[in-house]
Amino acid sequence: MTEPTNLPSLPDRSEGYWLSVWRSVRRNRRGLAGLIVVGLMFAVWIFSPLLATNQPIVCKYQGRWYFPAIVELFQARRTGPQWINKSLPFNLPQFDAKKELSSEDFAIWPLIPYHEYEQTSDFLQPPSRRHWLGTDELGRDLAARMIHGTAVSVKVGFVSMGIAAVIGIILGGLAGYWGGIVDMIISRIIEIVICFPVFFLILAIMVWLEPNILNVMIVIGLTRWTGIARYARGEFMRIKGQDYVVAAHSLGIGHARIMFRHILPNSLAPVLVSITFGIANAVLVEAGLSWLGFGVQAPDPSWGNILRTAYDSLSIAPHMVYPPCIAIFLAVLAYNLVGDALRDAIDPRLRGAA
């Protein structure tokens, strides 16, 4: 964030709206903590190939240098068990075995030297020094699976709410801007979608789509836009009567331009609050769907299906319960905190409502 306020060349420039919102969020300690957790989730998602993979970050092997994990980081990562084969030449036991050949070989391993699909013969082991969070029913390292499962939770929130925001802002904006019959029809549509309990509708649709992460994101986006639409409608309604919109009208500016250039930027703040809470909910819905078996499918890790395997082997492997629970809780809490902070920053009347 750049801060043009203190530049000497602009002495009279007042603080912008978004800047004041940002300042207020930054002052809010809970909101800042939430923001940091969200940032950490992003970092874990982006650097997951460096954090947990069975290839060394840097290694000297028979006199030559390799950077397998870094290569993996920059490669477009396809998800799927085909990675098991790609990663074979350098996994830990093999490297240790071949190390005997030359004493100069060394390697810097990632924090978790296992791949999320890599099956070992230690099934359902409790946490130990080799597997920090233990292993699951196929002997896969739980820590590696948790780290790679972060991607799903990060992506699902933003992509699904992106879809929901586009639908919600367009429909809500049209309803608020035009009023009358358009508003009437769109309001009915919103009311109909609200009437379906979210999970019922999503489950009903998930049964006839192939269960994978993309479809989960699309379905959540297609069903969770009503809150955004309601906020957008209210804001458009409020703003369309403001002087600057009337001025724009009298200048002969077209409706589309007024809607998107003049009203939309000014109505974004409350919508953003709704989106932030929506992200928390999307993370939750995805984990729930994966738990039920309609979300991310078996070999691919997600917090929801890790929780499912934990639930299925409660009495023999209790160590698998806590990591996904804590991760889901933290993610939801973080987004909620950010949402609260944003709401407080945007609407001072609600300050302290949390």
Place this chain on the structure above:
Amino acid sequence: MLGYAIRRLILAVPTLFGITLVTFFVINLAPGDPAQLQTQGIMDSQVSVRVYEELRQYYGLDQPVLKRYGQWLWRLARLDFGPSMSTDRRPVWHKIRERLWPTMSLAILSLGISLAVAIPIGIYSAARQNRWFDTVSSTVLYALYSVPSYVMAVPLILLIAVQWNLLPFQGMKSDDYEQLTAFGKAADLIKHYTLITFCFSYGALAYYARFVRQNMLEVLRQDYVRTARAKGLCERHVIMRHGFRNALIPVVTLFGLLLPAVIGGSVILEVMFNWPGMGRLFFESMMSRDYPTIMALTFITACLVLLGTLLADLSYPLVDPRIAYD
């Protein structure tokens, strides 16, 4: 008031129609049907095709979609949900009826408990704002509110049901329920209800308590509260008579919104606790593509939500005469 109620009811008609439309077409336009699922096991392809065709005819799936929609609507108008398409072929209504009580009792129980606990907490922490009780309860409630119910449920099941073996977590009754004495039956039911009721209610509890506190704080800032204090009423009187009664208004209307939410949000928890309720019935029908049951359940819950919002809107002027619609 009456005019407003009538207008709202008229507006509910197209919404109701839209609900039937979405319910029917989301489910019926899906690829694959119950007949296909039920003939999957047959190895002989010729027999399989014949049985498939016969089943389709039996279920009426060979007719055009629009005609089926008309038939479904016509039956719905007479509150007849038709026979189910699962292998047992029982009437849908019978299947739902036996699942109704477990879900409804749970919903009522958890709403009652959460209200009974949340209102005193809310009032007390608002009356003593920023004292230690308020600080502690606010923090705890915020944390509780952020824990998703099924994320709370799994560790609870692990600790209480599996590791300490204190309470059962599968189903509503033990296997030997019929052999128990009356007292034993009651104890057995209470044991089975405890965990799932807690998981159902703590979220609503936290939400309500925060809501009551917030409303109380707002009310306690009003002039009439200051007047009540100024004329020397005791604090208890001020809080309960002048404060709480006014803070109750939004709480009452929230009730209409929360009941359907409790029913609708129950799929995962009911599957998790193997609870014989409507949520699990929905999940089971989903797996067997039992169209009529899915449609009936979706329709019923959607109608409940519609009814809840209507009641909430209409109860505003009833509990608060200052609000008038016209």
